Amino acid sequence: MRSALxxxxxxxxxxxxxxxxALLSANADGDATPTATAPTPAPTRSGxxxxxxxxxxxxxxxxxxxxxxxxxxxxxxxxxxxxxxxxGNVSIEAKATQxxxxxxxxxxxxxxxxxxxxxxxxxxxxxxxELSVTPAAPLAKGxxxxxxxxxxxxxxxxxxxxxxxxxGFIPTADGAYVVCQPNGAKTWFPSNDHPADKARFDxxxxxxxxxxxxxxxxxxxxxxxxxxxxxxTWSERHPMVTYLATMTxxxxxxxxGRTAKGVPNLAAVDPKYRSTLDNLHxxxxxxxxxxxxxxxxxxxxxxxxVVDDFAAGYALENQTKPMYGxxxxxxxxxxxxxxxxxxxxxxxxxxxxxxxxxxGFATYAEWLWSEHRGGASAQSLFDGxxxxxxxxxxxxxxxxxxxxxxxxxxxxxxRGAMTLHALRTAVGDTAFFTLLKKWAQDxxxxxxxxxxxxALAEKTSGKQLDQLFDAWLFKKGxxxx
Ligand SMILES: [Zn+2]
Numbered sequence: 249m250r251s252a253l254x255x256x257x258x259x260x261x262x263x264x265x266x267x268x269x270a271l272l273s274a275n276a277d278g279d280a281t282p283t284a285t286a287p288t289p290a291p292t293r294s295g296x297x298x299x300x301x302x303x304x305x306x307x308x309x310x311x312x313x314x315x316x317x318x319x320x321x322x323x324x325x326x327x328x329x330x331x332x333x334x335x336g337n338v339s340i341e342a343k344a345t346q347x348x349x350x351x352x353x354x355x356x357x358x359x360x361x362x363x364x365x366x367x368x369x370x371x372x373x374x375x376x377x378e379l380s381v382t383p384a385a386p387l388a389k390g391x392x393x394x395x396x397x398x399x400x401x402x403x404x405x406x407x408x409x410x411x412x413x414x415x416g417f418i419p420t421a422d423g424a425y426v427v428c429q430p431n432g433a434k435t436w437f438p439s440n441d442h443p444a445d446k447a448r449f450d451x452x453x454x455x456x457x458x459x460x461x462x463x464x465x466x467x468x469x470x471x472x473x474x475x476x477x478x479x480x481t482w483s484e485r486h487p488m489v490t491y492l493a494t495m496t497x498x499x500x501x502x503x504x505g506r507t508a509k510g511v512p513n514l515a516a517v518d519p520k521y522r523s524t525l526d527n528l529h530x531x532x533x534x535x536x537x538x539x540x541x542x543x544x545x546x547x548x549x550x551x552x553x554v555v556d557d558f559a560a561g562y563a564l565e566n567q568t569k570p571m572y573g574x575x576x577x578x579x580x581x582x583x584x585x586x587x588x589x590x591x592x593x594x595x596x597x598x599x600x601x602x603x604x605x606x607x608g609f610a611t612y613a614e615w616l617w618s619e620h621r622g623g624a625s626a627q628s629l630f631d632g633x634x635x636x637x638x639x640x641x642x643x644x645x646x647x648x649x650x651x652x653x654x655x656x657x658x659x660x661x662x663r664g665a666m667t668l669h670a671l672r673t674a675v676g677d678t679a680f681f682t683l684l685k686k687w688a689q690d691x692x693x694x695x696x697x698x699x700x701x702x703a704l705a706e707k708t709s710g711k712q713l714d715q716l717f718d719a720w721l722f723k724k725g726x727x728x729x
Contacts, residue, residue, distance in 0.1 A: 249562055249563065249564050249565065250563050250581055250584045250585070250607075250610070250661070251561055251562045251656075251699055253505050254608065259308065259321075259673025263451070263544060266702070267551065267690050276288075279556040283558050283712070291631055293313050294567075296350075296496060297346065297347050297348055297349040297350070297386065298315070298348070298349060298350045298483060299313055299314045299346070299350065299351030299352055299353070300308065300352075300576065301313060301314075301352050301378055301416050302314065302442075303442045303445065304444075305442060305444070305600060307580070307599070307601055307650075307651075307652035308430070308442070308600060308652060310354075310376070310378065310430065311354065311430075311431045311441055311442040311481060312440050312441055312442025312444060312445060313351060313352065314345075314346075314351075314354065314380075315344065315345060315346050315348050315351045315355065315394075316342040316343060316345055316348065317342060317343050317440075317445055318340055318341070318342045318439070318440050318445050318447040319341050319342060319343065319392075319436070319447055320340070320447055320448045320449070320450070320485055321338065321340055321341075321447055321448075321449050321450070321493070322338065322339040322340075322341075322450045322452075323336070323437055323449065323450065323451050323452070323453075323504050324337040324338070324452040324454075324494075325337075325451070325452070325453050325496070326454040326455070326479070327423070327453075327454075327455055327461075328456060329419065329420075329421075329422060329424070329454075329456070329459070329497075329498070330454075331402075332402045332419050333400065333401070333402060334400060334401065334417070334436065335398065335399075335400040335439055335503065336358070336398065336436070337396070337398045338396065338397050338398075338409060338421050338438055339394055339396045339400075340353070340392060340394065340397075340639060341392065341394050341441070342392070342394050342395065342439070342442075343390065343391065343392050343393075344389055344391050344393060344412075345389065345390075345398075346389050346390065346565055347386060347387065347388055347389045347408070348386060348387040348389075349382065349383075349386045349389075350381065350382045350383075351380070351381055352378050352379060352380050352381070352488055353379045353381065353395070353424075353438040353439060354378065354379070354380075354431070354434040354439055354441035354460065355371065355374075355377060355378075355379045355399070355434050355437075355438040355439075355653075356404060356416075356434045356435050357401055357403065357404040357435070358399040358400060358401035358403075359399060359400055359401050360372060360374070361399060362381065362396075362398045363379075363381050363395065363396070363397050363398075364395070364396045365383035365385075365393055365395045365396075365505035366383065366385075366393055366394060367394075368384040368385070369380065369381070369384065369627070370382055370383045370384060370395070371515050374380045377434055378685070380399070381395060383395075383434045384579075385615050386679075387501055396625050396660070398468045399438070402589055403414075403416070403417035403419070403424075403436050404435060405417055405419075405432065405433075405445065407436050408568045411653065411654050411655060411656055412429075412430070412635055412655070412656065412659075413561070413562070413623065415427055415428060415429065415432045415560075415570040416428055416432030416433075416435030416436065417432070417435045417436035417495075418558055418559055418560075419558060419559065420498055420558045420613070421498075421559075422459065422494070422498035422499045422518070422665050423455070423461075423497035423498025423499070424495070424497050425498075425556040425557075425560065425571065425573060426493075426495050426497075426571075427492040427494065427496075427560065427562075427564040427566065427571050427573065428491040428492075428493065428494075428564075429491040429492075429564055430443075430600060431491065432491065432492055433454065433490035433491055436495065437462070439490045440490065442489075443457060443489040443490075443491065443596045443597055443600075443695075444484030444596075444598045444599070444695065445490075446487035446488060446489050446693070446694075446695075447488065447490075448481070448483075448484060448485060448486070448487060448488070449463075449465070449483070449484040449493055450481075450484075450486055451463040451464075451465075451480070451481065451482040451483070451484075451495060452479055452480075452481050453479065453480045453482070453497065454477050454478070454479045454480075454720075455478060455480070455494050455497050456476065456477060456478075457476050457477060458478075458499070459478070459482040459497055459498055459499060460480070460497065460498070460499070460500040460516065460644045460705065461478075461494070461495055461496075461497040462480075462497065462500065462569060463480070463482035463484070463494055463495050463496075463569075464482065464484035464488060464492065464493060464494060464566060464567045464568050465482050465483045465484030465485060465486075465548075465549065465550065465567075465568055466482065466483060466549055466550050466568075467480065468481050468482065468483045468692075469484055476577065483562070484567060484568065485549060486547065486548055486567070486594070487693045488567045489596050489617050492564075492565070492567040492593060493566075493567075494565050494569065494571060494575045496554055496571060498518060498556065499518065499519055500516040500517065500518060500554075500704045501516070501517055501518075501519055501525055502514065502515065502516050503515045503526065504529075506533075507532075507534075507537045507551065508534075508627060509536075509537045509546075510537060510538065511530055511536055511550065511551050512549070512550040512551070513529060513530040513533045513536065513550065514551075514552035514553075514569070514570075515529035515532060515549050515552055515553050515554075516552070516553075517554070517555040517556075518556045519555050519557040521576060522559070523576075524576040524577070524702075525532065528553050528555060528577060528582070531582050532552060532553045532582060532586065532699035533577055535582055535583050535586045535617065536551040536586055536616075537591075538620065539583075539589075539613070542616065542681065542684065543587070543590040543591075543684055543685060543688050544590070544663050544684075544688045544689050545612075546589065546683040547567070547590060547593070547594035547688070547693070548567065548568050548589060548593075548594070548693055549591060550670070551573065551586070551589070552567050552568060552569045552570075553570050553571075553575070553577070553582065553585070554566075554569050554570070554571050554572065555572045555573070555574075555575075555577065555681055556571065556572070556573060557574060559573065559574035559575075560574055561573065561574065561575070562572025562668040563577060563581055563584075563585050564585070564586045565584075565593055565610070566584075567593045568589070570582070570588070572585075579617065579619065579621070581614075581620070582612050583613055583617035584611065584613060585610070587609060587610045587613030587614075588606060588609075588610045589607035590609075590688045591605065591613075591660055591687075591688070592606035592607075592609070593611065594688065594692055594693055595687070595688060595692070595694065595695075596695050596696070597695070597696060598693070598695040598697055599697070600650060600652065600655060601648075601649050601650050602648075602650070602696070602697055603650040603655060603656075604647040604648055604650065604660050604664035604667070604721065605697075605701060606662020607660045607661045607664055608616075608647060608660065608663075608665050608667055608668055609662065609663060609664070609665075609694060610661075610666040611661040611664060611665035612626070612664075612665035614665075615665060617667070626669055626672070630665075630666055630669040630670075633662055633663075634726075637724070640725050641658075641659075642658055642659045642662060642663050643663075643725055643726040644724050644725075645659035645660075645663070645724075645726065646659070646721060646722045646723055646724055647659045647660045647663040647664045647667065647720075647721055648667075648698055648717070648721025648722045649721075649722065650719075663720065664721075666720065667717070667720035667721055669715060670720055670727070671705060671716065671717075671729075674711065674716055675705070675708075675711055675713075679709040679710075680709075682708055683704060683705055683708040683709070685710060686704060687704055690704065698717075698721065702714070702717050705717075
């Protein structure tokens with residue numbers, strides 16, 4: 249995620265008409281099925297065989313759930329912007345990590361009609377954002393199961409949260425803007441809503457004819473229109489965390505093609521932002537290809553970007569399709585969101601306190617892009633921030649322990665990026681850039697923690713780096729150079 253200054257666009261230029269059929273060519277052959285790292289088993293309530301209400305993140309105790317691990321979400325959704333009414337039929341394929349008489353899903357609002365497990369009706373209760381499901385028969389530890397939930401209602405995004413603003417399923421004038429970091433997936437589908445559980449996603453999104461429904465991954469069949477409605481079928485074949493899933497919909501103008509290196513590339517903009525469509529498409533292609541030379545092979549089957557007309561003032565790195573909320577993205581923010589495809593999306597944090605592993609890397613990528621383009625060097629950008637006086641709040645917030653009530657603090661971004669620059673200075677460019685690639689490769693589609701990064705940095709460089717990381721990530725005060 250990154251915030252952005254709002255830019256008002258005046259005027260518009262002619263633009264190629266959207267051609268949704270052409271999107272089908274965005275299907276590429278992908279990698280062999282990858283293996284995601286299994287999350288740490290959640291605590292159990294002994295004797296009761298109940299899955300925990302949270303996945304075990306002490307900073308967000310009710311986010312996610314314990315007792316199972318999701319492998320796939322099949323989301324069949326309908327949405328009508330005129331009534332703001334959403335209908336959902338969601339099937340979740342999971343494996344029980346303990347024996348389960350009861351387990352929870354995260355879901356905010358909606359009327360739940362029916363829940364079934366293994367094809368048999370299950371009973372359920374609601375409490376806050378928890379949906380507790382009791383299958384007809386207990387689930388055996390290690391066994392696969394499918395839970396299906398049908399529900400409907402008007403989505404309630406999280407609004408004006410202390411430092412996160414508005415996120416989740418957000419209605420717009422012509423559809424919806426769907427960005428869910430850190431825990432807004434529950435505002436549109438029942439899920440294990442925490443990044444510690446990654447899964448594959450299939451989407452069947454039905455919207456009024458004339459609108460486009462966008463999701464992660466690629467279209468797998470031609471959109472079908474019937475009775476005034478069009479259904480878009482998308483599939484994200486690589487593991488993804490719930491907060492990166494989207495079904496942003498509305499009027500969109502599209503441009504599709506491939507990057508110079510051949511990665512399918514789709515740009516979509518609300519008509520209000522049509523003047524930025526070609527630039528978004530071109531720059532996204534250039535940066536995707538450039539990052540693949542710096543960070544290693546692009547981890548997904550397509551790239552792209554979406555500009556919608558909701559004035560979020562921030563962008564989110566939705567897997568394969570970063571979302572830019574109500575502004576014309578510049579190169580810097582596109583470089584940031586695309587760097588997240590490696591660091592944040594392919595590699596996911598297991599706990600929110602490690603957020604600098606996403607944001608420090610993506611911010612440092614902005615500096616690398618600037619350097620690559622002949623703008624300010626990473627060193628001069630570092631120097632500029634280092635000149636901030638000792639009383640600057642950034643020095644009082646150690647970025648290696650992101651605070652739940654101030655998750656997106658500037659320190660997590662800037663001081664996180666400075667940590668990487670301090671590391672680069674200490675180990676030299678050869679070891680540093682080897683490390684960036686090795687980090688992305690070793691943990692592709694899996695989970696990462698700060699101690700794992702420190703260990704790999706030490707192994708790759710052959711240097712003792714405890715002190716450096718301790719000063720930059722975990723201690724209050726301005727680190728000495
Ligand atoms: Zn970011």
